[in-house]
Amino acid sequence: MMNDTLSAALSKIMNAEQVGKRECTITPTSKVLVTLLEIMNKHSFIGSFEPIQGGLRVHLLGNINNCGSIKPRFSIQVAEFEKWERRYLPARGFGIIILSTSQGMMTYDEALTKKIGGRLIAYCY
Numbered sequence: 001m002m003n004d005t006l007s008a009a010l011s012k013i014m015n016a017e018q019v020g021k022r023e024c025t026i027t028p029t030s031k032v033l034v035t036l037l038e039i040m041n042k043h044s045f046i047g048s049f050e051p052i053q054g055g056l057r058v059h060l061l062g063n064i065n066n067c068g069s070i071k072p073r074f075s076i077q078v079a080e081f082e083k084w085e086r087r088y089l090p091a092r093g094f095g096i097i098i099l100s101t102s103q104g105m106m107t108y109d110e111a112l113t114k115k116i117g118g119r120l121i122a123y124c125y
Contacts, residue, residue, distance in 0.1 A: 005030050007069040010122060013046070017064045027055030035105045036098060036122060040067075043096055043107070045124050067124035073100075077117040081108050088123040095125025 009026045016024035026033070029051075037058065040046045045067070047059035076084055076099070085108065089095045097108040101118035111118060 004069065004071070006033055006036065006122065007071070009033050010067050010069055013058060013060070014064065014067055017060055017062065020062070021060060023057055023059050025052065025055050025057050029056050032100075032105070032121070039096070039098055039105060039107060040124055043124075045096075065125050067122065069122045070097075070120040073119045073121065075117070075119050078112060078115050080117075081112055084108075084120060089125055095123065098122045098124070 005028050009029075012024050012026055034056070037046065037049050037056070041048065044061065045063050047061050049056050049058040051057075070088065074084070084097060085092065088097055098121045099106060099108055099111050099118035100121050101111055101114075101116050103114065103116060105121065106114075
């Protein structure tokens with residue numbers, strides 16, 4: 001029994017990237033995972049992804065150095081963004097942290113410009 005589908009999916013992506021595979025299959029899926037993959041695709045960390053029977057096929061570009069889910073899902077305010085950026089990313093402006101906000105999932109840069117806080121979901125660089 002799998003408790004956290006998001007962590008399992010990011011682990012599969014990270015393992016496939018380290019081995020040098022060009023695609024990986026993720027099962028099971030969720031709406032949160034699809035939204036997260038759309039954000040990663042928009043920022044060119046992964047290629048396209050398509051639904052297949054029972055899961056998703058993700059095309060990898062080889063651009064991910066590290067990615068993972070953030071547990072526990074800390075609630076953060078706008079003033080705390082820099083502290084969490086230092087904790088999860090290797091350098092300022094290098095990579096993304098993904099938040100779940102009242103206006104949907106977005107990167108911390110987008111949340112900073114909109115001046116809204118949320119819950120930390122994942123990081124990728």
